[in-house]
Structures are given as C-alpha cells and as structure tokens.
Amino acid sequence: MNYMPVTDSMFLLAESREHPMHVGGLQLFSPPEGAGPDFVSKIIDEARSHTDLAPRFGMRPADPVSSVGNLWWAKNQKIDFEYHVRHSAVPRPGRIRELFQLTSRWHGTLLDRHRPMWEMHVVEGIEDGRFAVYTKVHHSLFDGVSALRVMQNALSEDPDDLEFRAPWDKHEKRSKPSTGSSRNPLSLVGDAVSLGTTAAGLVPASMKIIGTAMRDHNFTTPFEAPRTMLNAPIGGARRFVAQTWEIDRVKSVGEAVGATLNDVVLAMCSGALRKYLMEQNALPDKSLTSMVPVSLRPDDPDHSGGNAVGAVIASLATDVEDPLERMMAIRESVQSAKRMMGELSPLQIMLLSAVNMSPLAMSPIPGFVSLTRPPFNVIISNVPGPRNRMYWKGARLDGVYPASIVLDGQAINITLTSNADQLDFGIIGCRQTVPSLQRLIHHLEDSLTELEKAVAATTV
Template identity: 80%
Template sequence: MPPTDAMFLLAESREHPMHVGGLQLFTPPEGAGPDYVMNMISEIRSQTEVSSRFAMRPADPVSSVGNLWWAQNETIDFDYHIRHSAVPRPGRIRELFQLTSRWHGTLLDRHRPMWEMHVVEGIEDGRFAVYTKVHHSLFDGVSALRNMQNTLTEDPNDTELRVPWTPKERRPKPSGGGSRNPLALVGDAFSLGTTAAGLVPAGLKMLRQALGDHNFTTPLDAPRTIFNTPIGGARRFVAQSWEIERVKAVGDAVGATLNDVVLAMCSGALRRYLTELGELPEKSLTSMVPVSLRPGESADGGGNAVGAVIASLATDVDDPVDRLMAIRESVQASKNLMKELSPTQILLLSAVNMSALALSPVPGFVSLTKPPFNVIISNVPGPQKRMYWNGSRLDGVYPASIVLDGQALNITLTSNDDQLDFGIIGCRQTLPSLQRLIHHIEDSLTELEKAVSA
C-alpha cells in the first residue's frame, strides 16, 4: 500500500472519518412509473463485474499493521453496498441533507470494500438522489467525481445503466480537465523527501515574495477561529447551486476571475456567519485554494497545472468590491510566485502549505499551534454540459469532503452545465446552524452584483 493511502487509514478515527462523498440529484424521465427507482436498483445490483479498486479492503482491519497493505474481496455483497432509502415526509431537500449528514458522519466497514451507494427516493417533485462515499485511501475527491462522470451521458435517450465500479477497460476515458484533490498533497509532504533539495530555492523565492509583496499570504497569517478547533464525529451537510453567468458577470465587471468571485462569495458568507456568532476576528481569514496556473484559466486539452496556495479572504474589509479585489490581489501574488517555480517545486511548496494537516491527529497539536489557514475552498472541474443517467436528468452534483481537527469546515464546488454546485460539510458540534451559510452565500453574491452595477 502506498504511504499516502496508508496515511488516510491510520489517521482515521470515530471523530475523523476519512472518506469523500457526493450527492447527485436527478429528475426521472417523463413517463417513469412508480417502480422506476426500484427497477433501477435491481439493475445496479446485477452489475457484479467490479474493478480491482472497488474490491479492495485492508488486509487485516483489526491489526494496525494489517492496514498497511491491501487485500481483494473475492465476492461483494451488493445488497450491503447499494442501499435503497427514502426521505421522510414531506420529502424536502432539507430532509435529504439530514440523511446525507448522518451517512457522511459514519465510518466505512474495513472488513468490506470501502464504499457505499445510497439511492434515495421520495423527494418532492418526484426526484431521486444518489449519495456515494468512498474511502480517501482508494479515491480522492477529484477521481471520485470523474468516476461518477463516466457513468453519465449527454444523450437523454441513452438508458444504458452505467455504474462507477465497472472495470476500467470497459469504460470511456473521462472528459474535461482534472486536478489533484488538495488533501492528497498532505501525503506528498512525506513522499517527496528525495527531491526536498528543490524546496530550498523555492523557499527563498517565497520569502522574497512575502517581503516584497504585501498581498502575498503565508501559513503564518491565519487567525484562530471556531473553524480551527478539535472536532467531533457528527457532520452537517448543506448544498446549493448558483448560475455560472451570475458569478462571471461580477468578475467581468471588475476584471476578476470566476474563482476570485467564488472566494469573495464565500468570504462574505463566512464574515456574516461569524459576525452572527460574535466570532469574527479582526484579522482576515485565509483559505487554502487550489489554483490553475494555465493561461486564461482554461482546462481545455485536459490536465491542469495546479498548485495549492493560501489566499487572504479579506474578511476584515467592509466594502464587497474592495474585498473582492483584495482577494484577487492575494491569489495573483501566489500565482506570480508559482510561475517562477518548477513543477516539482510547486508540488513541494503546495505540500508544505498543507503539511500541518498531517499533524492534526496528534493530541494537543491543534490547540497549541496556529492554524496554517482557516478553511479549505476547492473548485473541482465537473460536467460541462447537461448530463443524464439512465434517462434521468442530473440536476445537481454536490461534493462532500473531509473535515479534520483544526479544519472544521470544508467548502467544495464543482461546475455542472451552466451552474456551480456547492457542497458544504462541517462539524455538527463545532459549527451551529451551518445551513445559514447557504443563505449568506446568496446574500454575498447579491451584494456583489449590486455593488458592481452601481
């Protein structure tokens, strides 16, 4: 087992489940009968040809040492792995999020291949949902999303039911650009020791950038907040979609990128949320942000040049446009540094930015040290067109990532046709009324729209 895989298994505890997940929301095709979902589940369970990745489990789950190498299950209990569920009445999205929160806070069984799929019906307007989770030692969030994309089609009349565990040789290659999940960089901090010499010139360049550009944000700049405390095991999940054109229009008005505006939306929301709780620090919050280093932010042609940087969220700035521009300048300062580095140096520096997370399970570490950043905000490439599964229209695809001691909140979004789908996961014990962040993000975007059009 590679060290990066073993790390996620060894770091897992009841308070720290180490799986990534996602919630997909579908509208059935016209004319779908009352047994549509039940028939679909039967067909899903009948697809028993499984890729080796989906058959893997730790060799000896009871022994710590036994979690350092993989074993293959000869048979898989599909009745266990594919669950049929329904939301309680009245079947609102709120009830769906409550179920998702509960599922995302429970550990996967290490005696079986470490994944689950929950097919959920009874949602208002006749819709159904699919929540999947898979252990981070098997897939990171980006590869899990791409696996999901491989099951979809642009043809609403294509009723071939594809599943994520189909062996790779029978599956189409994923379309669109991809990027490393930022949490995977934690392991890179320990697996790149042979090239650590490249970090010396990179560190000198970072120091020069920090001294010469006051917009450059380092792991030393984050204040302590309620997001940066030890966490419990229960989770709360909320999600929402926003039209990409609304976000782009704000950016176009002031010369900012879509990602800059997304960070400003989150910044305004976090500022409101912490103010309501009386917890907003005087110093600006910072965020770990994966950034594209490709000119024009394009992912055409596949494969992004991506670095994990730390950016100011400018939560100490009152004016929404000034806040957006401060975020833009902070991200640009990090991009300018990355352009001076080799790919190996970028990877090393990104891993160092994330490396403190690897020490968060150490008792007392989070309480005694400053956070390297306050929150992770990730934008993962998703479907670029309207997609379908078994004739059902994909209405939303909402990521559910990992929270850790010292990082009680994680915001991940993905593109989906003409919208951005946000998935927010947080520690239920640490962060009260987390669902208010959804309303605050909308208020923050509306505030930006009004400000740039004034």
Template identity: 55%
Template sequence: MMPVTDSVFLLGETREHPLHVGGLQVFRLPDGAGPDHVGELHRELLTHTDISPLFRRRPRGPMGTPGQWVWSDDHHLDLEYHVRLSALPTPGRVRELLELVSRLHGSLLDRHRPLWECHLIEGLEDNRYAVYTKAHHALLDGVSALRLLERSLSTDPADTGVRPPWSPRRSAVEPPKRTAPAPFARLASAASAVRDVVGLGPAVVKYVNQAFREQSATLPHETPKTVFNVPITGARRFAAQGWPLARIRAVGAAAGATVNDVVLAMCAGALREYLLELGALPDKPLVAAVPISLREGAAVGGNAVGLILCTLATDLDDPAARLTAIAESMRRGKAFYRGMSPLQITALSAIPFAPLALSLVPGAVRITPPAFNLLISNVPGPSAPLYWNGARMEGVYPVSVPYEGQALNITVTSYAGSLEFGLTGCRRSVPRLQRLLTFLEDSLATLEKELL
C-alpha cells in the first residue's frame, strides 16, 4: 500500500499540474575524454540492468481502496526508455541547456512505467555535459533524491566503479534485514500514535491562535495576491545559478542570522525588485512557505516534510530591516513546532495547503486568497566535490514543482562551498523568469554593502 502522503501527489496530478521533482547536474569531462565520451557513457549505463526496488515501482490506481494508490513492481523495465541521450543545439550555451530542461520538465511521466527518467545531455560548451533527472513526487521528495545522488557518486576522481542511482554499488557490509516488531514494540508504537493524535487538538488551537496573533503565520486573508497566485499551465521555464556559500555566511554572521535566513532575504529582495519592475508589488508583505525536513536517519524514498510560513517583509525598503524581520519570523515558526512529533507537524503543515486543494476546483484560484505566495526550499547537499567516473560535478540545481495558484517555486541546495538556486515557474504566468537571477545577485550585494 502506498502511504497517503505519497498517494496524494498522484491523485492531484493533471496535465496542467505535473507533480514530479527534478535535478540538473553539470559535469566537466575528465582529462583525455574523447568526442563520444557522453555517448559511451550512455551505452555503459544501459548495461546496469540490476534495478533497485525503488526504481521498479509502478503505480496502480485506487481500485478497492479509499482513493489510495498502491505500488506494484515492474519486472520488465525498459531501461532504454528511462535513460536517454540528448544533444544541445550549437553553440551549446547554458541558455540552450536551461531551455531544454524547461521543456523536459513540463512533460508528464508515463504512469504505465516506473515514474522516473534520466537524460544525458551532450554538447555543453566549455568541455562539459549535463544530466537531467526527474522522478514523481510520490516516489521521492527533494531531500531523498539528493541523498540518492550523493550516494551514487564518489569523492575520488580516480574511482571508475561508480554506478548509476538506479543500480547503486553494494556496501561491503549488508544492511540488517528488517524484522517484524515484537508485540511490546507494536504496543509502544500504537501508544505513541495515540498520543500524537490526542495532542493534535491543543496543537491546532495553538496554530490558530498564533495565526491570528502573528502575520508571519498567516491566515489566508492575510496573504496578498500576486502575479504568482494565478492558474497555471503545464509548460515550465527554468533558471539556475550558484553563489559562493562564504558570501551568504558572512552576511548571516554580521546580522546574527542563519544561512537560510539570508537565502530568504535574497529571495525577498529579488522578488520585491521583480514585482516593482512589473508594477505589481502589493502593499502587504509576501509570505513564503518554507519546508522543513522531518526525515530521520538515512532513509530514501517517500515524503517527510513540515512547513513554516515566513514573512518576506517585501513592504520594507531597507534590506537589513527585511533580513531582521525574516529571521524573527523563522525563529517564531521553529519555536512553534518545538516539542511536537513529526505526525503533529505534518498534520498542522497541511492546514496552509488546504487552499491548494480548493484550487483544483475550476475558477477557485481567481476568487480565493492564497495561504502563501510561493514555496522556498533549502535542501542541504554534499559538502565535498563529487565525481562520476572521473567527471567532476560542477553544479547541482534543483528543478521543482509549481502548483495551481503557486506559479513560482524557488529551491536551493548547497554543494562544495556553493549555494545552487533553481527557479521553476509556469512558462505563461511568470514572464522573464531569468531576471530574478540578476535581482538575486543585486539583493545579496546590497546586503553585503549594508552589513559588511
């Protein structure tokens, strides 16, 4: 049986709302690589037919269940369908790469097959190639996808035994097999679940009280409507760029803020300038939904996230004051969840998403206020450089999910001393998306000027 939290991503998907997550990795060709290196790599990947169970999962519809999907295994997986080779048109700039990724990210995954694809992309300028992967949100969330990528690469450039994510290398020590829990363990687990459910009542009261008391927790009527909070189409536009982590840390240290606070402040400044340029900045501050991972240990697969609603203080002209307001909003959001179980956090995090469910009703987005203006995620990534059979990974950029009434998504990941921003938007509803990259740099530079 598929968990309800995963099944909902299949139930809510339509042609206008593809619900898969993706990633773009850029590699530098290893020394001595020939002109057909990427083609040879593609042919070599097709020999890895030992597919792990996660990548054999195929969804089966909600028949005989209360609207819940189930997983079945595909024992005849067509690897050539899932692993594809593409080439960029000349001159093979980053612009052409992002345009190709935008098109690939807008197409639905085939539900008659396991819900993932891997595209090798050759012809990128400056002796590089790229890999774009995507998997349905029912199969993986962003955190587990990044962990899977990290496990499948190597920190050693001389390591030529790297296997692809769907066929990972076997550990020298086999992990212990899972056994059925003892009766007392089952009773303890059941008692814990009962405590979680009983505790939801006071937690909901606490949530509503805070929502009324603080704008940063936002009831729906507190969030202004923007150009992002409109109906969307299935076509996507993607923009990406990295910034040195040292710059962000320096600003955070000077302001007494976290790296994530500074990331949010960068986004806030960029969104403010973007909306000012469009003549569409609302008087009230924008509100971001900021996911927090509830994943425990090294588990891969499924979804485990909570949600903090944070003011972006876009009504403030002073960037330092804006950062202070954002840091305080995030502090209150984290304090609110302190002492709660993952189940309680997940249940409360679903409250702001209720308007997204309502948005599936035709015309609802045009008349109902949003619970928040956009999602901004920060997913920790590998701290050391990684290699794929000698090719150094130079960048890893998340490609995420816009929702109906949420036409823009900003996801950030860290990698080897850099913060990599991935901006995914509805192609029709978010014009000149790449301008946000310029505004992100301007926003960071202004914070540096004010605080350093």
C-alpha cells in the first residue's frame, strides 16, 4: 500500500452522494471513411484487450468502507474491463440532446471505491453517424487538466494512423499532475491545506492586497460576491450541456478592441449568466464575480523561467447593460488582479490563490454555505487543449467537452478547452438548483453575437 497525499485524500473524504468528486469529459468522433457498422464494437474489443495499465489506473482506496482506509492507496491485481469499458447507445432519435441526457446521468453517479475509480462509456446510435466517448475519473487520481492530457495521449494528429491506443496504456507517456497556467483551479483547494505551514508568507502579501483594494476600485476581493441562486446547497443529480464556437470568431471580437480571447470568453459567460438570471427573476443588483485562473507571465518575449499562475477573483460586470462596456469592465478587473499578483513572489501567488479557493473546502460543513457569503459566484476555467486536429484510430475528434465538479455554494461550473480551431464549452450544474441549464448555451451564442455587433458599430 502507498500513502495517499492530502491533496488526493481530501477529495475522497469530502465526497458524498450529493457531492461526487470526479471529473469527466465527453468526446465526439466522426468515424473514418469506409468504417463499417461494427467500427465502435471493434474499438470496445480493442480497449478491453489493453490490460497493461499505467499505475494510477489500477489504484483504489485501501479500505473503501472506513475513513482511515481512504488515506492509503491499494492496487487491484485484477481489472474487470467489461465493467470499466462500457458499450452504450443513445435512445432514439439519437440526437445530441439524448447524448447529453445520458452524460448528465452518468456524471451524477458515484464511482465504485472497491474498484479503480474510472469509467469509459463508448456510445453509438447518434443520428448523424458519429459516436461519443464519455470518461470520468476520480479527482483523487487525476485533476481535470491531467485527465484531459491523459486522454490526448491516446490520440494522433495523423488521420491514417490506425494503431489503437488506450488512455490507460502503461507504455504511453503519462501525464503528471499539471502545473503552470493550465492548472485545474480545484487543485488549489488542496494547496490551501498542504501549504498551511507557510502561512507567514501571507502577511506581506495581505498588506499588498489591502493597499491595492484601497487605491484600485477595479480590484475584486473574495466575498464581494452577492448571494444568488447559483450559490445554494446542491443535490446529487446533474445536468450537462455543451457547445462549440470557432476560435477566430471569438478572437476577432477581442482584436477589434484590444481585449484577449479570455476577456471575450468571460464576457460571453457574463452576458449568458445575466440573461439566464433575468429569466429566473434572480439577477442581483450587484455584479457577479468569478474565480478565474490566469497566467501572470509578462508579455516581454525575453522573460523566461518560473511558474506564473494565479487563481484570481474577477468581476463579471453583470450589472452593466451595454455588452461592450461590460467586457471592458471585466478586462479592467482581470488586469487589476494580474497587476497586483505580479508584485508577489511565486509562493505568495500560490498561497493567495489557495486562500481564494479555500472556502470550497469548508462547503461540506453543515450550515457553512447558508451562513456565509460566497467567495465568488461561479468558476470559469479555460484549459489548453490540442492545437491540431486529432484522431483516434482514424476517427476525427470533433469535440472535447469538459465536465467538472459542482459543490455546495457553487451549483454551476463552466469549463472550456481549445480544440484545433474551435473552443469547446462544457457546463455542468445541479439539476435541482439550476433549472433549464440548456438555456445557457443559447445565451452564450446571443452574448457573442451582441459583442460582435457592438465592436462592429465602433469601427463604422
């Protein structure tokens, strides 16, 4: 048995029926030309035949029944691949809607702690001839960024490469827990615990934050978020929706007014959340805030070395009606946070980022969410994905949609990833707390269209 680090065990200890602690993703594929009707069945047979696993895919809690047993890893000597690799089909008429319904159901169920905590569902029956792969792994094994990279290890940039690779193959180069600007923000919850002994570094950093907050009205601090319907206790059922947008379309909005792609993404999400909450008669007068992981590296091309990443709190300016003014207000908020954190050491950045996220670690405590203000209203993460078009045994990867974690007080999570020339959004929410979640997809499109019209008007 191997000792389980606290950054792993905390996700097991905090898990309950209402709070599954796994991350997942839905991949959509187009079969290669000439693929027969048994193409998906052959993929499943090949997947089940790849039995030489990378170590983490064979690990489970040493004693799943006791809390103490969730502090040590054990290794399964025998893996039931018919259990872990599942053959599924969407019900008729086989629309993407039915696929999302299945994904929602799968993402809301707990993983079996008596087995290695991962599953792969290979899904056929989609009306346009495509097939899908939904995977989920426990956050104690991989965070969302690492899980995405592990999946990419099985893919190829060559459409003629027909060799089958499984994400769990032992001989493949494994992805280690990620660091840097692509880090999963939820991993910082663990840092809030594991870095507690270095809290002295917070004192000078806190003084800088207080000074920045006093002189810069654009700087957003934790617990400035208003109470909303998104920040209530949650149930165990989930709803998942996803959509793709062209990167060039998003970039062109930013380039017209000197904003970054991430600024435009945040503005899209802000406009969508604003419209959604208005439909629910639940839009607060005060602006929503978001936790946003950002790169803090200077634009200077000669600058090199060191990690420069922080989890900052940004205003979403949902109290601003004009879409362009809203986006520029968001940009100013993010830039203000980056300027402040640029004055801190790497250790202070990590500590403060962990502190920003630390209230999430206390959300399972009864009454905590109801009695305290939310540190922020929503998490919006932009995770780097494959830069080129990818293939799996000749099948083209059309979409890769992340499905993250929601918690008490954080009933919705928006994660997107780049995929060649597109941005793939995945939104997961509590089915009870956030009704009609699919409306957010329509509002994202409307929000982007409004931004396009607004920047076009400024160039006339």
